[in-house]
Amino acid sequence: MSRLFAAVYDPVLRATERACLQAWRAALLRPLEGEVLEIGAGTGANLPHYGAGVSRLVLSEPDPHMRRRLSARAAEAQPRAELCDRSVMELPYEDESFDVVVSTLVLCSVPSLSGALAEARRVLRPGGQLVFLEHVLDPRPGRARLQRALCPVWRRVAGGCRLTRRTEEAIGDAGFELQAITRESMQKSVAPVRYTIRGTASRS
Ligand SMILES: C[S@@+](CC[C@H](N)C(=O)[O-])C[C@H]1O[C@@H](n2cnc3c(N)ncnc32)[C@H](O)[C@@H]1O
Numbered sequence: 447m448s449r450l451f452a453a454v455y456d457p458v459l460r461a462t463e464r465a466c467l468q469a470w471r472a473a474l475l476r477p478l479e480g481e482v483l484e485i486g487a488g489t490g491a492n493l494p495h496y497g498a499g500v501s502r503l504v505l506s507e508p509d510p511h512m513r514r515r516l517s518a519r520a521a522e523a524q525p526r527a528e529l530c531d532r533s534v535m536e537l538p539y540e541d542e543s544f545d546v547v548v549s550t551l552v553l554c555s556v557p558s559l560s561g562a563l564a565e566a567r568r569v570l571r572p573g574g575q576l577v578f579l580e581h582v583l584d585p586r587p588g589r590a591r592l593q594r595a596l597c598p599v600w601r602r603v604a605g606g607c608r609l610t611r612r613t614e615e616a617i618g619d620a621g622f623e624l625q626a627i628t629r630e631s632m633q634k635s636v637a638p639v640r641y642t643i644r645g646t647a648s649r650s
Contacts, residue, residue, distance in 0.1 A: 452511035480545030486552030490519035563620035
């Protein structure tokens with residue numbers, strides 16, 4: 447990911463955050479309890495939304511430009527967070543060491559969707575929760591065609607982001623049981639990334 451992408455990330459998302467993302471992040475994260483690992487934490491947009499129930503917060507972010515911004519934001523946040531510089535594909539944690547794994551707008555960018563979900567499942571305790579908010583392949587055929595057409599260029603300019611992932615199906619295939627899911631378009635966002643899913647899934 448480039449220095450430029452990291453620099454423009456928050457300003458580009460600002461209108462969408464105000465229109466819907468901040469509320470969605472808060473509703474997903476405020477109730478969380480126990481030991482939480484957030485993958486691909488980016489610039490730290492989720493940090494204001496963790497509540498007092500979180501006993502340990504680990505933020506993994508492999509990109510150095512994003513991590514620099516994350517580190518500055520985490521230094522002022524509560525609960526205190528530990529930063530980890532590793533990819534979700536190779537997390538340096540024991541099996542079954544977290545109660546919750548959080549992924550927001552990340553699974554579009556990982557090199558292997560099934561590999562990332564398998565690694566998230568590995569570090570979750572049985573009964574632990576995957577909390578997700580992701581843009582995915584739009585079910586409307588016209589939108590999906592647009593996403594497929596734009597995907598190669600988009601991937602190059604947007605930090606490896608794929609527009610056409612079927613993340614809901616992949617979560618089920620990875621051995622999670624969906625507990626709650628909302629399918630909704632992001633307001634004030636561009637069409638290729640507008641359609642999202644968010645919710646929780648439990649690790650069997
Ligand atoms: C679109 S940003 C989302 C940032 C943040 N989660 C949010 O909700 O605003 C995608 C993030 O995923 C990170 N990422 C990309 N590949 C990754 C990987 N293999 N493991 C962990 N994070 C990754 C990127 O560095 C980037 O910070």
